[in-house]
Amino acid sequence: MIIGIGSDHGGYELKEYIKEYLDKENIQYIDYGTYSCESVDYPDYGKKVSQAVVSKEVDRGIVICGTGIGISIACNKVKGIRCALCSDTYSARMSREHNDANVLALGGRVLGKDLALEIVSVWLKTDFAGGRHARRIGKISELEG
Numbered sequence: 318m319i320i321g322i323g324s325d326h327g328g329y330e331l332k333e334y335i336k337e338y339l340d341k342e343n344i345q346y347i348d349y350g351t352y353s354c355e356s357v358d359y360p361d362y363g364k365k366v367s368q369a370v371v372s373k374e375v376d377r378g379i380v381i382c383g384t385g386i387g388i389s390i391a392c393n394k395v396k397g398i399r400c401a402l403c404s405d406t407y408s409a410r411m412s413r414e415h416n417d418a419n420v421l422a423l424g425g426r427v428l429g430k431d432l433a434l435e436i437v438s439v440w441l442k443t444d445f446a447g448g449r450h451a452r453r454i455g456k457i458s459e460l461e462g
Contacts, residue, residue: 321375323349323362328381328425331433335379338434347375363391370419371397378420379437389422396461404428409436413443415450
């Protein structure tokens with residue numbers, strides 16, 4: 318599995334911390350930026366990660382801004398993306414099992430680093446359950462037009 322990861326300045330520190338975890342777990346990733354704490358616009362990085370997921374350059378994405386809200390909204394504007402903003406492990410697991418979320422959004426200014434790593438770990442290890450949930454994902458895709 319290859320993960321695309323990106324953040325704005327508000328998520329930069331958490332992104333770097335998650336990259337250390339991914340390295341430790343031998344999980345490949347591509348960093349789509351930003352590369353410093355200098356102010357940037359979160360839609361640019363949400364778009365880069367989302368396009369990489371849709372084009373299958375990466376298998377899934379992780380995006381981070383200050384709250385996770387703005388970048389998750391931006392990602393969900395990209396056709397084919399199901400980005401879930403998660404602040405607990407249960408939501409992370411359900412976003413994969415029931416919603417087949419292909420991008421995880423996190424808030425760098427609202428989550429503790431240890432909790433963020435727990436969320437990432439659960440999200441990466443959880444598979445889509447399929448079944449009745451696949452029908453629902455199909456209906457979400459129909460909304461994209």
